[in-house]
Amino acid sequence: ARPRPPLSSSPSIRSEMVSPTAAMAEQDVKRRRVEGEEAKEEEKKEEAPPSELEKDEVTGGKKAAALKEKVGFQLCDCTLNVVPALGGRVLTPLTDGGLQYLVAGARANVGVKSGRYLFEARIVEMMASTEPATGTPRNAPMPRQVLKVGVVAEGAPLFLGETDASISFDSEGFTVCEQKRESNGKRIARGQTVGVLINLDPKSPNKNTVSLFLDGVRATQPVALPEAMVGKTLFPVVNFKNITVHTNFGSDPLAQLPFTCRTMQQMDSKDAVVAPGGGPGKDGKYEVLFPIGLPDEATFDWLDDFLAKNPTFCELSDRAIIKWAESSGMHRPSVNSWKNSNDKPDVHFNIPMMDDFSVRRVLNAVVATQPRNYVVMEVKANLVPSERGELMKKFNTPMYKKVAQVTMGEPAADFKKTILDELLKQKQDSVELAWKSRKAEKEREREREKIIKAQKLRMEEIRKEELNRRKEEALKA
Numbered sequence: 001a002r003p004r005p006p007l008s009s010s011p012s013i014r015s016e017m018v019s020p021t022a023a024m025a026e027q028d029v030k031r032r033r034v035e036g037e038e039a040k041e042e043e044k045k046e047e048a049p050p051s052e053l054e055k056d057e058v059t060g061g062k063k064a065a066a067l068k069e070k071v072g073f074q075l076c077d078c079t080l081n082v083v084p085a086l087g088g089r090v091l092t093p094l095t096d097g098g099l100q101y102l103v104a105g106a107r108a109n110v111g112v113k114s115g116r117y118l119f120e121a122r123i124v125e126m127m128a129s130t131e132p133a134t135g136t137p138r139n140a141p142m143p144r145q146v147l148k149v150g151v152v153a154e155g156a157p158l159f160l161g162e163t164d165a166s167i168s169f170d171s172e173g174f175t176v177c178e179q180k181r182e183s184n185g186k187r188i189a190r191g192q193t194v195g196v197l198i199n200l201d202p203k204s205p206n207k208n209t210v211s212l213f214l215d216g217v218r219a220t221q222p223v224a225l226p227e228a229m230v231g232k233t234l235f236p237v238v239n240f241k242n243i244t245v246h247t248n249f250g251s252d253p254l255a256q257l258p259f260t261c262r263t264m265q266q267m268d269s270k271d272a273v274v275a276p277g278g279g280p281g282k283d284g285k286y287e288v289l290f291p292i293g294l295p296d297e298a299t300f301d302w303l304d305d306f307l308a309k310n311p312t313f314c315e316l317s318d319r320a321i322i323k324w325a326e327s328s329g330m331h332r333p334s335v336n337s338w339k340n341s342n343d344k345p346d347v348h349f350n351i352p353m354m355d356d357f358s359v360r361r362v363l364n365a366v367v368a369t370q371p372r373n374y375v376v377m378e379v380k381a382n383l384v385p386s387e388r389g390e391l392m393k394k395f396n397t398p399m400y401k402k403v404a405q406v407t408m409g410e411p412a413a414d415f416k417k418t419i420l421d422e423l424l425k426q427k428q429d430s431v432e433l434a435w436k437s438r439k440a441e442k443e444r445e446r447e448r449e450k451i452i453k454a455q456k457l458r459m460e461e462i463r464k465e466e467l468n469r470r471k472e473e474a475l476k477a
Helices: 011-016 020-047 299-309 318-327 358-369 379-383 385-393 413-476
Strands: 073-078 082-085 090-093 104-108 110-112 115-126 146-153 166-170 174-177 180-183 193-200 209-214 234-241 243-248 272-274 286-292 313-316 373-376 400-406
Touching: 073 082, 082 104, 090 104, 090 234, 115 146, 146 193, 146 209, 146 243, 166 234, 193 234, 234 243, 286 299, 286 379, 286 385, 299 313, 299 373, 299 413, 313 318, 318 358, 379 385
Parallel strands: 286 373, 286 400, 313 373
Antiparallel strands: 073 104, 082 090, 090 243, 104 234, 110 234, 110 272, 115 193, 115 243, 146 166, 146 234, 166 174, 174 180, 193 209
16 A cells, blocks of 8 residues: 655645634634724824814905014014024024033914914934033932923913913923823924914804924814913014024925915014014113112112013022022922022022022123123122122123113102002902811811711621621521
């Protein structure tokens, strides 16, 4: 008899000898694969973004008067570490002496009060910041390079996300609205064109919203304006750290959107609000104020009142640097040292270049090169003639006019009213906080009583169950 060939030598025979169980398993795997692919397709259909509600810009008809002012950034609306270039279209931050830890900010000189308009930004350079020989401080705020674009309501702070009156999108892929930070999953990379669409058109289905576009593609759904921003003029703002930013308000978008839309420079004058300029006075010179006052005699209260009435002036003081650092994400523990004061605060950021005020030395070297109006707030130094003279030497250029502002004697009536209103507000806030604390304590006491009562009832039920169990055992016995 001829010997039977081995099964492995004949593919046809091997396929014929496959067991029914193996065949069923193979069919089951195929079925699951098909079902999985169908489920993925259904998920993709369900997750498909909604259709674009924004429509093309309506052209024709009677044209409104065009905006005459050039949309851009004024130095008075920028932080001290911003260096504008190419007519203000490119913004670069200073990154030496501790400034690498501070966020730079710039607000446009024209705001939107109605209509639908676009502005753009693009990261053109990621800068490597200078670090001390000991390495990067552990408490340095992260990330090291960041871009934030968005809008703020008129009168709101320059830093995005600091109050409810701002909406922003950052390069880490987060949207911030009403100080709530939520992920949108869209990081901003170098070279990408970031478009921010401000829609205040009452006829649009997306009215009172702000949207983000990346390279002309919608990156987020329209974000509704919070109550603090509805009905107010919105100003474009960029915040950045250790990067160079190219901004565009011009007539030609860097990246075309799925629909036609006008840019900020193409605004109708009726839709625009131009911010007050921080230019020189009638004599063509900028003012540098040196307040002369006594310590602990409401000197800084006078300064706060003056800045509220004259927002184009820039404060030069240690207090302003600390506020700037806190707005940049640095944490400063409460200080009870006898050395701490508004004039010379005791700093404990645990970052060497911040704690030794290297930032102040760098700013003192560059402020005179940035033409704007300043308030040099040094209470002790302004009182001492020799120290005041050293401060004045920094502004020995023809474009500055130095003014000594004496803040002594009987204050004006409006200043008294402002201080009294502030004291009343502080007292009301304190009373309200105490009331809320007592209310919360009463609520916690009620919750504790409910828990104790529930525990007692449960213990009583357990005791009864145990008694019934023992009775049943006794009857059985």
